[in-house]
Amino acid sequence: MSKLAVCSLAALAFSAAAHAADIDVQLGSTERVTRLFAYPNNCNVICFRNWTLEQTVEHYLTQSVQRDGYGTAKVSVKRDKDKVYAHISGVPKGYGQPLTALLNAGDLAYTGATKLNSEKKWAYNWYLFLPLGMALENRKSIELLHFPPDYSLTQAQDYLESATTDRWASLLTDNGVPAAQTPGYQTIIDIAxxxxxxxxxxxxxxxxxxFNAYQTTMVKQLTQTTGGASLPMVAFGAPVRNWIKTQYGQTVNVLGLATITPAGGTPVPVLGSNHPSYIWYAADKDNYDGDEAKADAAGLKVMGQDLSAACWQAGMGSKPGTDPTTQLNQCTQTWQVTQKEKTCELFYTTIRKLTPEEAAKTCDTPAIKTQLPQLKAPMPLPAEPV
Structure with a gap:
């Protein structure tokens, strides 16, 4: 390693150490923290994880500091009388501000959920679940989704642990994002x-x-960096894209671009995308009277769209200030034209579960090769299930 590289690494380490601090954040009353952290996460006489409230809060805050890149940070949570406090070491001194903002937005979500329940519209197997454990500070992009699956709370106790988020993380890595860095791109806002x-x-x-007050507050807060710059956002699935239309008056189709301006915020580039799990529905032969060739053709089309959307997200997140349209054109050209064979192979390995060798052989057959030039062409697809 060159002396310059050594000096640069030393400077970075010194800078991180110089900015590291110990902070104390009052999270609120025991009652407030209990409801905002969905405590206990899964207890039905027997607790799946027999954690205290303090341990539960420590768990999610530790996820956040790690996903923000503060690998040596430590979190401890204590109660003093009726107040709950978090002590976090090894983070910037302003780190408590986005945490406080998240919990304040959570109060708005709780108000909405309480009203929903008072009107007899709350289901017995629903849980209020805020996007806990996300990167609070060092975000690269925002993902706007519908609602979190129950097992992310009750089993995983990890907002990013689901088939949906796992698949999208793999698409981000296919587009050059290191696997360890994908959480920084996957800060989620669920409209429910x-x-x-x-x-x-x-x-x-x-x-x-x-949840309108909660939704709009979260979009405004999370799409801005601490420096006031805008972060790119991907709107996943028809319900979410329709919500963008209702809330901000912008039509966002799959691989369609729009710009929204949250009240009092800065303009935010938004890309429409399929829901990450839609491909399994689109590629299900039962939707085509058992015709596997038609199912594969639809799956290939969706794979090209999804890789292009993840490419846009990765590019916009890694290079702030990039022109959204230019980035999208580059991405669709890459995955639907230049690397269409790679798109095909990824479909067959990740969705059809073929080996890489089997996928390459399948993609080289005349029947499939004739389809690949059509990846960029319009194609009717089954309506997304809600």
Whole structure:
């Protein structure tokens, strides 16, 4: 390693150490912290994880500091009388501000959920679940989604642990984002902050208005960096894209671009995308009377769209200030034209579960090779299930 590189690394380490601090953040009353951290996360006489309230809060805050890149930071949570306090070491002294802002937004979500319940519209198997454990400070992009799956709370106790987020993280790595850095790109806002079974989408669709104050507050806060710059946002799935239209008056189709301006905020570039799990529905042969060739053709089309969307997200997040349209054009050209064979192979390895050798062989067959030049062409696809 050159002396210059050694000096640069030393300077970075010194800078990080110089800015590291010990902070104390009052999280609120025991009652407030209990509801905002969904405590206990899974207790039905027997607790799946028999954690105290303090341990639960420490768990999620530790996820946040790690995803912000503060690997040596330590979190401890204590109660003093009726107040709960977090002590965090090894983070910038202003680190408590985004945490406080998240919890204040959480109060708005709780108010909406309480009203929903008072009107007999809350289901017995729903849980209020804020996007805990996300990067609070060093975000690269925002993901706007529908609602978190219940098992992310009750089983994983990790907002980023789901089939949806796992698949999208893999697409980000396919686009050059190191696996360890994908959480920085996956700061999530769900328009329904309710952990629910996967089939709850249609029921939730008519209830977004209860959370309007929470939704708009979160979009405004999370799409801005601490320096005031805008972060790119991807809107996943038809319900979310429709919400963008209702809330901000912008139409966002799949691989369509728009700009929204949250009240009092800065303009935010938004890309429309399929829901990350839509590909399994689109590529299901049962939707085509058992015709696997048609199912594969639809799956290939969606794979090209999804890789292009993840490419845009990765490019915009890693190079702030990039022109959104230029970035999107480069991405669609890459995954739907230049590297269409790679798109094909990724579909067959990740969705059809073929080996890399089997996928390459399949993508080289005449039947598939004739389809690949059509990846960029319009194609009717089954409507997204809600």
């Amino acid at each position: 902050p309710i952990a629910a079974p996967s089939n709850a989408g249609q029921t939730l669709e008519g209830l977004y208005g209860y």
